[in-house]
Amino acid sequence: MKRVAHEPAYVLHHYDWSESSVIVEAFTRAHGRVALVAKGAKRPSSNFRPVLLPLQPLSLSWGGDAEIRTLKSAEWGGGQVMPTGEALLSGYYANELLLRLLAREDAHPRLFDAYAALVQVLASEHAEPLVAAALRAFELLLLRETGHLPALDAQTLTFAPLAAEASYRLVAEGGLRAAHDEDDSWLMGSHWQALAAAMDDAAPFLATLHAVAGLPADARTRLRQQLRALLHYHCGVGTLRTRQLMMDLQSLS
Known part of the structure; x- marks a missing residue:
């Protein structure tokens, strides 16, 4: 299983995958555009929910060898607010x-x-x-x-x-x-x-x-x-x- 840790990234788009999960299209520095499933991201208690926002610097970790990888963690990179x-x-x-x-x-x-x-x-x-x-x-x-x-x-x-x-x-x-x-x-x-x-x-x-x-x-x-x-x-x-x-x-x- 391929694992990537703490990769600089931005969310380009996301769409529903299931009742509780979403597919995230992310643009990463070392791996280009990748598709990641964020399991449970639609739940109110999910750690992904407040972080997976567009136009925000992120640090993403994921694993898997399928076309759609599994998102393991997402952290906000800080430093700027959302454009308006x-x-x-x-x-x-x-x-x-x-x-x-x-x-x-x-x-x-x-x-x-x-x-x-x-x-x-x-x-x-x-x-x-x-x-x-x-x-x-x-x-x-x-x-x-x-x-x-x-x-x-x-x-x-x-x-x-x-x-x-x-x-x-x-x-x-x-x-x-x-x-x-x-x-x-x-x-x-x-x-x-x-x-x-x-x-x-x-x-x-x-x-x-x-x-x-x-x-x-x-x-x-x-x-x-x-x-x-x-x-x-x-x-x-x-x-x-x-x-x-x-x-x-x-x-x-």
Whole structure:
């Protein structure tokens, strides 16, 4: 029986398994996304009940060699409060992306660190001005870690280097290519080069967040549009559930 002890983790989602138990989809640093059964977690007296919350740093221990392992213990890692409002919805959005794009038990420690940094931003008292840039940084790093992001310092089909003052568009089927006159969503070559350099930094999430935040407002909007199209393409959906929820709530306000 394989046993794992005190593994850094976050809960992405959980769903009912039986009258008293739940299946937890967790994102762990050394083991990637894992499915764990938390026996008795729905009982009022369960030690799991107050701990297995999303967007909270946890330390998990589990055992077993089946596809769904048995959760043995869960401890809160401390250090931050639960995000609220739009920051909470943004966290659920990041969780949905991880559930859709990560295969089970495929470790991505650098992506885990980027996710942990994103959660810290979302939980911050001063999160609002940074949330959009933090999400773009996380989306870029997630796409690169899962092999869905082409190199951003050269044209995908020709490998020709980017011209700083020329316009380029990120296309799901064709990678990064020169923008056409009819394209309404593109970035300057210098912008793509800055993002590529930031992702190669020793602290990629923070560097990419600053690179995104440093873009002109219209360029940030066009980056969001291009990344959204690329994510929807690889997730195989027209609109993510959390994005639809955000739009529904905005329409009510």
